[in-house]
Amino acid sequence: MRISARNSIAGKVIGIRHSANTAHVDISIVGTILTAEVTNETVEELDLKIGDKVYAVVKPNDIMLGID
Amino acid sequence: MRISARNSIAGKVIGIRHSANTAHVDISIVGTILTAEVTNETVEELDLKIGDKVYAVVKPNDIMLGID
Amino acid sequence: MRISARNSIAGKVIGIRHSANTAHVDISIVGTILTAEVTNETVEELDLKIGDKVYAVVKPNDIMLGID
Amino acid sequence: MRISARNSIAGKVIGIRHSANTAHVDISIVGTILTAEVTNETVEELDLKIGDKVYAVVKPNDIMLGID
Amino acid sequence: MRISARNSIAGKVIGIRHSANTAHVDISIVGTILTAEVTNETVEELDLKIGDKVYAVVKPNDIMLGID
Amino acid sequence: MRISARNSIAGKVIGIRHSANTAHVDISIVGTILTAEVTNETVEELDLKIGDKVYAVVKPNDIMLGID
Structure with a gap:
């Protein structure tokens, strides 16, 4: 499935910690x-x-903004 | 108010588009x-x-993961 | 970009109402x-x-459950 | 408590997997x-x-859209 | 429709500001x-x-915590 | 980091239940x-x-409204 790639940022997986469901x-x-x-x-x-x-x-609506 | 700075990434504001409430x-x-x-x-x-x-x-629970 | 198709359901677009940003x-x-x-x-x-x-x-964490 | 039933879809429970809190x-x-x-x-x-x-x-703001 | 009333808090409506869709x-x-x-x-x-x-x-997963 | 304190409400911690990650x-x-x-x-x-x-x-977009 293809979604809008608009609000995404690339990175590298450096850790994976499993729990029961997530x-x-x-x-x-x-x-x-x-x-x-x-x-x-x-x-x-x-x-x-x-x-x-x-x-x-x-x-976008899941991003909160902060400042120093 | 101070929140956990853990899941945050710094950037620069390059655009602001107002609508009625947001x-x-x-x-x-x-x-x-x-x-x-x-x-x-x-x-x-x-x-x-x-x-x-x-x-x-x-x-963390608002981030979805995608791959190429 | 490909994402997990797991928690998705297919449907047909029957209406699109634009506002200023969304x-x-x-x-x-x-x-x-x-x-x-x-x-x-x-x-x-x-x-x-x-x-x-x-x-x-x-x-999954954005789904709330209701009953009759 | 009654909420808007607008953005809801009916289904049948077919599995429940408990973890520590959720x-x-x-x-x-x-x-x-x-x-x-x-x-x-x-x-x-x-x-x-x-x-x-x-x-x-x-x-509505928790739904992402994808296409084939 | 009835939902879990667990994570809810009562208050009084003191303002309603409509925009195009929300x-x-x-x-x-x-x-x-x-x-x-x-x-x-x-x-x-x-x-x-x-x-x-x-x-x-x-x-619960939509609540962020802050301190003074 | 400072965020908008606008949509926040003060309370007292009365319980903390850890699971594997959250x-x-x-x-x-x-x-x-x-x-x-x-x-x-x-x-x-x-x-x-x-x-x-x-x-x-x-x-604001993570708050659902209910009535009696």
Whole structure:
């Protein structure tokens, strides 16, 4: 399935921590680490492994803004 | 107010488009553009302007993963 | 970009209502109408038109459950 | 409590997988399976069981659109 | 439709601001004002007016925590 | 990092239940209990303990409205 690639940013998988139903996937994006929570089935279906290139896709209304 | 800075990535404001209640704020993060949808009041309260440094804060469960 | 197709359901576009930054897209799924709010750019990028087949993709943690 | 029934679609519970705090509830909607993540307390309060009719309720801004 | 009333807090409607597709509804909860963004159809279906008692319902994974 | 304090409401931590990756934090807000799901790292970073004052921060588009 193809979705709008608009609000996505590429990074590299540097960690995957499974729990009962979901997994936390750490993504390194130019030195900043974002963690995504996805289902274990998604990790399996996308065959995600450490070192893989992956896109973090976020809807605009799920982004909060902060300043220093 | 201070929140966990954990799942946030820094970028620069390159566009602000207001609508009746919300604004779309385009953020350039090392060449990738993410758009955040926030209330007009948030833009005002954080005094956001083109060129400002800003953090895009996202909860892990709001990130979807994609691959090529 | 490819994402996990796991939590998605197919339907037909039966309405598109643009506002300043976002559009409401009505999707008919076996007689039930779901409305998605996406950016105007997404409607344009996916070239969505009335009658098109489309998938509504939802993260598990964004689904609330109700009963009669 | 009554909420807007607008953005909801009916289905049948076909699986419930508890973890420490949350449960994944699989819902069959005309042959398509959607998984909802809700708290264990919600499963208990709504007394959800396999075979029950349930509504998947989703806010428009939590729906992403994909195409083939 | 009945949903889990678990993660909801009661307040009074003190403002409704419509835009093309959605409305911002201000809710006073013991002196604190929360703003909800819902579709115009939801405002109409629940027949919301200034002064009405209303519940703000939020999924646990949509709450971020902050400290002073 | 500073964020807009606009859509936040203060309460007191009355419970913290960890699971593998996330924690459920119960917050008492004038007698109503809201549960937030945050990462274990957030609980640690904000050094949250029973009795602490905390703010529940919610984006307007993540609030659903219900009535009696």
